[in-house]
Amino acid sequence: MRHDLPAHLAASAIPLVLSLTTLSAGCSRSMLDLPSADGSGGRPETDEATESAAPSEAAAGAGVPEDPGPDLPASPPSDPLDSTWRATGWLDGCQVEVADDPTKALPPLQWEPCPGSAPGCTSLAINWDFEFYPPTASPSVVRWGDGYRLGMYIDRWGERRTGVYDVDGTPLAAWRTLGENCVPVRPEVGRERVWLGAQWTSTSAYLVSTYDQLAAARRLLPIDAGNHGLHATDDTLVLWQLDGRTITVYDRLRDQAEQLGPRSGAPVLDHMHPVGDSVLGAAFFEDSAVEAWIWSRRTRAVEPLLRAPSSRAIADVKSDGQTLVWLEALPLSDEGLYGPSTLWTSPFATTAADVVPTRRRPGPIIGYRISAVGEGFYAVYAIAEEVVHVYRLADAHHWSFTTPPELFAIQDIAHVDAREVWVWVRGGIVRQAISELGPGDPAP
Numbered sequence: 001m002r003h004d005l006p007a008h009l010a011a012s013a014i015p016l017v018l019s020l021t022t023l024s025a026g027c028s029r030s031m032l033d034l035p036s037a038d039g040s041g042g043r044p045e046t047d048e049a050t051e052s053a054a055p056s057e058a059a060a061g062a063g064v065p066e067d068p069g070p071d072l073p074a075s076p077p078s079d080p081l082d083s084t085w086r087a088t089g090w091l092d093g094c095q096v097e098v099a100d101d102p103t104k105a106l107p108p109l110q111w112e113p114c115p116g117s118a119p120g121c122t123s124l125a126i127n128w129d130f131e132f133y134p135p136t137a138s139p140s141v142v143r144w145g146d147g148y149r150l151g152m153y154i155d156r157w158g159e160r161r162t163g164v165y166d167v168d169g170t171p172l173a174a175w176r177t178l179g180e181n182c183v184p185v186r187p188e189v190g191r192e193r194v195w196l197g198a199q200w201t202s203t204s205a206y207l208v209s210t211y212d213q214l215a216a217a218r219r220l221l222p223i224d225a226g227n228h229g230l231h232a233t234d235d236t237l238v239l240w241q242l243d244g245r246t247i248t249v250y251d252r253l254r255d256q257a258e259q260l261g262p263r264s265g266a267p268v269l270d271h272m273h274p275v276g277d278s279v280l281g282a283a284f285f286e287d288s289a290v291e292a293w294i295w296s297r298r299t300r301a302v303e304p305l306l307r308a309p310s311s312r313a314i315a316d317v318k319s320d321g322q323t324l325v326w327l328e329a330l331p332l333s334d335e336g337l338y339g340p341s342t343l344w345t346s347p348f349a350t351t352a353a354d355v356v357p358t359r360r361r362p363g364p365i366i367g368y369r370i371s372a373v374g375e376g377f378y379a380v381y382a383i384a385e386e387v388v389h390v391y392r393l394a395d396a397h398h399w400s401f402t403t404p405p406e407l408f409a410i411q412d413i414a415h416v417d418a419r420e421v422w423v424w425v426r427g428g429i430v431r432q433a434i435s436e437l438g439p440g441d442p443a444p
Helices: 007-017 020-025 057-061 211-216
Strands: 085-087 095-099 111-113 121-124 140-144 147-156 159-165 171-178 182-184 193-200 203-210 229-232 236-240 247-251 256-260 268-275 278-284 290-296 302-306 313-319 323-329 341-347 358-363 371-374 377-382 387-392 397-401 410-416 420-425 428-433
Touching (some): 095 182, 140 410, 159 182, 171 211, 193 211, 203 211, 229 268, 236 268, 247 278, 268 313, 278 313, 302 313, 387 410, 387 420
Parallel strands (some): 371 410
Antiparallel strands (some): 085 095, 095 171, 111 121, 121 428, 193 203, 236 247, 247 256, 268 278, 278 290, 290 302, 341 358, 371 377, 377 387
């Protein structure tokens, strides 16, 4: 049986997953054009700079050079204040360069009170020259001591640039792509490693590097797949493929990639996220049923984890590795909204038999999945209300907030932890301190 993504669901996802690949196919980008949530539109990357193994045959067959060569000549800066650049050699036909001085290639990140001065709300100061709007994509975020390290996509001087930022807002490394169809991947930061990449027309390159080797990242991973989104842990990369029906899972520990979806006997899979040694996300069926499925490194198989009653659907599912959290709701409507939902949790489990479902409280009405989980907190966007709801999973305590209208609509929830919620909006990036949201309301 074919498992095609329902047309109304696919349509509801389009504004959020519009890729830079699509944008670059036209003559220009307008203010209505959005990068995908990760700034790529097509690919993640991976590169283990500390390993010296040669690229796989799959990578070489995709037109990826085996060795870019040492110390390629530097490109002159496009602006007197800019860095000089060196070719990475990641991808034939795609000009990807690394900055000699990342502090000149990218602006420092500075934060200011949000318009309206809501308590605990800060926003990214867009204080650099950019040509296309929006000037950023959704960041990748990892707690780092008392602060955060970030993977960023930035439009600067009309160029697509990406970088990894330290806790003080200083860039540790920076890259740029040149050419209409050469698309960067926003770096995906982890506790030990960073995933990198680029794509060009039908080919791609992915890498993974430790933080101390970012500028030297060269070892290409055996992956050749475009994506409209990606998520990663230090050991697992998950790509949501451009067909909207298939995912690619790359296992760093085995140096092996596999595709999961209808061709492998699974349903349509999308919006999958790595959790420890597993990958968790949504499975779609022809009858509009939506379930939660999970892939395991141990079994190498993708299997059902959560099924709602026949009249309902799993509208969203996430896990921080300790707790499973999901919204069970009435099926998606023609307007792209699920019906009223209920928030459920269980201790984390990798098989359906081990799930211990506990009904916690009424949940919001959501549409396309915009949510995040971390450190025992779950944040989800209710598009009809234009409100972000935050739940503490230990006791289902609830808070909510809106972002300043001056910064335009919410596009993604990039991160949540016990301290903050990070939200990507068209006008930049907003951080909301949970402690400043007031008393909230306990579970009924």
